[in-house]
Amino acid sequence: MNIIRQLALTASFWGLALAAQAADITPLQERWAQIHYQTPAKEQPKAYSLLAEQARQLTRANPESAQAHIWQGIILSSWAGAEGGLGALGKAKEAKAELEQALSLEPEALQGSAYTSLGVLYYQVPGWPIGFGDDDKAGELLQKALALNPEGIDSNYFWADYLIDQKRYAEARIALLKAQAAPPRPGRELADQGRQQEIRALLNTLE
The missing domain is CATH 1.25.40.10 (Tetratricopeptide repeat domain)
Structure with missing residues (x-):
């Protein structure tokens, strides 16, 4: 490959990568x-x-x-x-x-x-x-x-919600307990607090 073309492609790649990283x-x-x-x-x-x-x-x-x-x-x-x-x-x-x-x-x-x-x-x-x-x-x-x-609060919560929709209640309860035990997400405190309330609400419907 022509060295100039190679450098141009490399610069283009890093430009795209930096653009992606810049999205706050x-x-x-x-x-x-x-x-x-x-x-x-x-x-x-x-x-x-x-x-x-x-x-x-x-x-x-x-x-x-x-x-x-x-x-x-x-x-x-x-x-x-x-x-x-x-x-x-x-x-x-x-x-x-x-x-x-x-x-x-x-x-x-x-x-x-x-x-x-x-x-x-x-x-x-x-x-x-x-x-x-x-x-x-x-x-x-x-x-x-x-x-x-596999340990995420959202991935497990929505899997549980889907299982409830499918009437697979025992599996849903397991997924909800896993969501409840998920590690906190730095900077997402309000979202975590709200999701935990939703988890408790779904668990109550399964009691």
């Missing part, structure tokens, strides 16, 4: 937790709409950042859930596209969070002919997430 997702994570766990339900759609635009700006500035695409997908999914109804399906489809883009860039980003979030969409969105929901596909994606992050 911390403000998105913090604001998402505030909306999801502290904002009244009727105010959440508007709050998520503003946060979704912030996420879009981040992904436009960092198109090669899987982390940015993951968080845009998470925010769009949460917005769809807060809005509800068939009108939310467009946002769910947009979230699906963002998460698939993240997987094409870096499947292991954020310990497989794209697999988790995409799996959640597949079991929560209605199936054909209304939407793209598919319980079997959801199970496959959530298992991939667990393989990458």
Whole structure:
């Protein structure tokens, strides 16, 4: 290979890598937790709409950042859930596209969070002919997430939620106890606190 071309390709590679690293997702994570766990339900759609635009700006500035695409997908999914109804399906489809883009860039980003979030969409969105929901596909994606992050609070919580949806209650309880024992995530204290409340609520439904 021509040495100049080789250097150009190397510079291009490092440029993409630096661009991905430059995507600071911390403000998105913090604001998402505030909306999801502290904002009244009727105010959440508007709050998520503003946060979704912030996420879009981040992904436009960092198109090669899987982390940015993951968080845009998470925010769009949460917005769809807060809005509800068939009108939310467009946002769910947009979230699906963002998460698939993240997987094409870096499947292991954020310990497989794209697999988790995409799996959640597949079991929560209605199936054909209304939407793209598919319980079997959801199970496959959530298992991939667990393989990458077997001790994680989110990977185990959403696996448990899926198992409850499938009426596999004994397995769900095991997964919830594992989620409950997950190590804390530095900088994600509010999200961890809220998720632990959700874990306890699901455990109570299984008693």
